[in-house]
Amino acid sequence: MTPSTDPSADLMLRVRADDAEAFEELVALWQGRLVTLFLHHTGDHSTAEDLAQEVFLRVYRARGTYKPTARFSTWIHTIANNVASDLRQRAYRRLEKGVPVSASASHGEIGLDQLAVAASGQRPARQIDRSELQDVVQEAIARLGDNQRMALLLAKFEHCSYEEIAAAMGLTVPAVKSLLFRARDQLRKALAPYEREGLR
Amino acid sequence: MSGDHDPTAGAGPGAGPTASPGNRADDPALDLESVWGALDSLPRAVASPALTATTVEMAAVGVRTGGETPGRGRATLGWTLPGGAILGGLVAGLLLGRASAPDPDQRALEYLPVIRHVGALREAGSMEFLAEVAKRDYPVPRRFGMFGGRPGEARGGEGADEAPGGSDGGAAEIPVPAEWEAAVTALAGEPLGKETPADVLARRRGDVEALPADERRELSDRANEFLGLSEVARHDVLELARFLAASGDGRAAERERLENAVAVWHQYLALRDPAERDDVVDLSKEERLESLARFYARFPFRGQRDWDPRRGSGGSRPDGAGRGGEGTPRGTPDGGPRSPGPAPAGAGGLKPAAPGGEGRPRTPPAAH
Numbered sequence: 007m008t009p010s011t012d013p014s015a016d017l018m019l020r021v022r023a024d025d026a027e028a029f030e031e032l033v034a035l036w037q038g039r040l041v042t043l044f045l046h047h048t049g050d051h052s053t054a055e056d057l058a059q060e061v062f063l064r065v066y067r068a069r070g071t072y073k074p075t076a077r078f079s080t081w082i083h084t085i086a087n088n089v090a091s092d093l094r095q096r097a098y099r100r101l102e103k104g105v106p107v108s109a110s111a112s113h114g115e116i117g118l119d120q121l122a123v124a125a126s127g128q129r130p131a132r133q134i135d136r137s138e139l140q141d142v143v144q145e146a147i148a149r150l151g152d153n154q155r156m157a158l159l160l161a162k163f164e165h166c167s168y169e170e171i172a173a174a175m176g177l178t179v180p181a182v183k184s185l186l187f188r189a190r191d192q193l194r195k196a197l198a199p200y201e202r203e204g205l206r
Numbered sequence: 207m208s209g210d211h212d213p214t215a216g217a218g219p220g221a222g223p224t225a226s227p228g229n230r231a232d233d234p235a236l237d238l239e240s241v242w243g244a245l246d247s248l249p250r251a252v253a254s255p256a257l258t259a260t261t262v263e264m265a266a267v268g269v270r271t272g273g274e275t276p277g278r279g280r281a282t283l284g285w286t287l288p289g290g291a292i293l294g295g296l297v298a299g300l301l302l303g304r305a306s307a308p309d310p311d312q313r314a315l316e317y318l319p320v321i322r323h324v325g326a327l328r329e330a331g332s333m334e335f336l337a338e339v340a341k342r343d344y345p346v347p348r349r350f351g352m353f354g355g356r357p358g359e360a361r362g363g364e365g366a367d368e369a370p371g372g373s374d375g376g377a378a379e380i381p382v383p384a385e386w387e388a389a390v391t392a393l394a395g396e397p398l399g400k401e402t403p404a405d406v407l408a409r410r411r412g413d414v415e416a417l418p419a420d421e422r423r424e425l426s427d428r429a430n431e432f433l434g435l436s437e438v439a440r441h442d443v444l445e446l447a448r449f450l451a452a453s454g455d456g457r458a459a460e461r462e463r464l465e466n467a468v469a470v471w472h473q474y475l476a477l478r479d480p481a482e483r484d485d486v487v488d489l490s491k492e493e494r495l496e497s498l499a500r501f502y503a504r505f506p507f508r509g510q511r512d513w514d515p516r517r518g519s520g521g522s523r524p525d526g527a528g529r530g531g532e533g534t535p536r537g538t539p540d541g542g543p544r545s546p547g548p549a550p551a552g553a554g555g556l557k558p559a560a561p562g563g564e565g566r567p568r569t570p571p572a573a574h
Contacts, residue, residue: 029265033258042251055254056438059261063437066265139247147248162245194241 014078022069033062039164040086046159047090049148060089076173083164083174087156094152139200146196154189157182263399264437314429316402318410320447322425323389324432328487329475330386330468332442333449335491339467342495344502346466347473382465383472390461393450439488474498 014035020028040061044054064085072081147155153175160166160174171182320327330336397406417425435443450461471494475483489497 026262026266030258030262033261037253037257037261038251041253041257042249045251046248051251054251055257058253059257059264059441060437062261063265139244140249143244143247147245158245162242163250190241193244197241197244 012074012078014082015074018065018069018072018078018081019074021066022072024069029062029066032065036082037062040082042163043086043159044090046144046147046163047152047155048093049144057086057089057093061086064089077170079164079166080170080173083160083166083170084176087175090152090156142197142200143193146193149196150189150192153177154185154192157185158189158193161186260441264441315407315410315414316399317432317444318414319392319396319451320398320443321429321432323385323392323447324428324435324443326383326385326389327443327446328431328435328439329383329472330446330464331471331487331494332491333445333464334442335494336446336464336467336471338491338495339470339498340463342498344470344498346469347477347501382469386465386468386472389447390450390465393447396451398444398448398451471498474501477501 014032017028017032017035021032037058040058041051041054044057045051048054048057061082065082068085147158150158156175157171160171166174168179168182168186171177171186172179175182177185314321397403414422414425432440432443449457449464475486478486486494486497
């Protein structure tokens with residue numbers, strides 16, 4: 007890869023050389039994307055900003071090890087996934103200690119099937135407006151497994167390829183395909199009551 | 207959202223290009239287009255305006271020495287400390303991003319008051335946490351038979367389970383931890399960070415140089431503690447410190463509210479198993495609040511102030527031994543122990559039907 011094909015990699019090389027302005031530019035360039043990723047991963051904007059900040063700080067700490075052999079996006083997505091994994095592990099540890107975990111950390115406790123049933127029971131199939139659709143989709147995403155959710159968000163919002171998702175999440179490409187297929191299938195079930203009449 | 211999105215981006219390291227649409231994870235041919243399309247309804251987040259600045263500052267301030275990986279940048283920043291370094295190698299991490307720093311101690315000296323009182327600040331948590339505790343108006347918890355966190359405040363014997371000020375309605379002293387008071391005193395009016403004038407840095411340098419060896423070691427330990435904080439925790443500590451440093455200019459009322467919250471939290475910690483305290487301090491804001499809420503839901507009798515301010519002081523104890531009294535200003539303990547009343551599930555102890563949604567069962571956001 008030549009630096010000119012990846013502006014973020016160019017910036018990161020400058021960060022590696024302790025160019026403070028480059029780090030600021032890099033943060034400005036990526037913060038919206040990371041906050042969006044974590045917002046839909048955790049369901050909370052404040053937490054999303056904290057996690058995005060953690061990613062940038064890890065990027066900064068690891069700047070000396072950065073090598074532009076991979077796309078910068080893959081590198082930062084890997085860090086983002088690690089940050090999300092750490093969040094999950096801390097939540098599990100707290101659960102073991104009896105400390106209450108957050109809503110997002112217990113997403114998996116309610117299955118998508120239950121959500122679909124609940125949705126169909128509480129809301130008859132009908133046309134729904136965009137804000138309501140947002141709520142429904144967010145709720146459905148929140149109930150995906152953590153890996154499913156991250157893979158889905160990387161694919162949808164970061165436009166990652168299977169290979170890029172696999173690299174970021176430390177999985178094989180078939181595993182990513184499986185994750186995404188199951189994620190979409192579960193979302194489809196959850197959204198079915200709305201899809202019949204409301205979704206595109 | 208800006209960025210370098212490339213919809214035809216290649217695969218990760220070592221993999222071949224994936225420009226082929228059929229190889230993309232969002233390939234519509236994979237079916238379920240409508241579900242995929244529904245995801246477009248989700249909003250793209252906008253980061254807070256201050257996020258870039260705080261991130262850059264935290265990176266500059268907070269990279270741990272031990273966490274640094276050798277790289278090209280280290281040499282250019284001059285990581286080798288000169289012989290006159292007053293805090294030893296611990297300050298090296300504080301110098302990150304400050305190639306122009308006149309000497310390796312400056313960064314540490316800029317934040318010296320924070321380093322000295324990092325324990326109290328860390329325990330207090332964050333402005334956001336303390337403000338939320340203050341809003342909930344918890345009474346200061348305590349054990350039966352003891353008061354406050356400071357030895358001089360302890361009261362035993364008869365009336366030990368009464369609130370300070372008790373039935374006589376006299377002014378009661380909130381048992382603000384001594385460590386917090388020391389931090390407040392030390393930070394008041396103290397410049398922090400890059401704005402610290404040279405004469406203040408010189409004074410701080412002199413203070414440190416005058417310390418005996420054991421106190422300097424203790425200061426180094428605190429510097430270690432500060433450097434060992436997570437980035438988020440360090441941000442919270444600095445925000446709190448900056449508030450205290452600037453709180454002299456007409457912010458006394460707000461500071462008092464925070465101090466009351468500090469007292470509640472400190473006393474709550476004092477009631478916890480000592481082995482658990484560090485873990486509890488490390489909890490995120492949301493977890494701290496939930497932990498407090500659960501405590502007040504389970505042990506309302508440990509409260510000192512009436513749960514519902516509209517009732518004035520002297521709430522009823524669970525045994526019915528309620529006590530009358532005059533209403534007291536917010537944050538001042540009044541009558542005897544009382545029940546905080548029924549707590550909503552999952553958020554016990556919240557004031558019912560308070561403005562702004564207080565008292566609603568809260569669904570905490572993601573854990574940290």
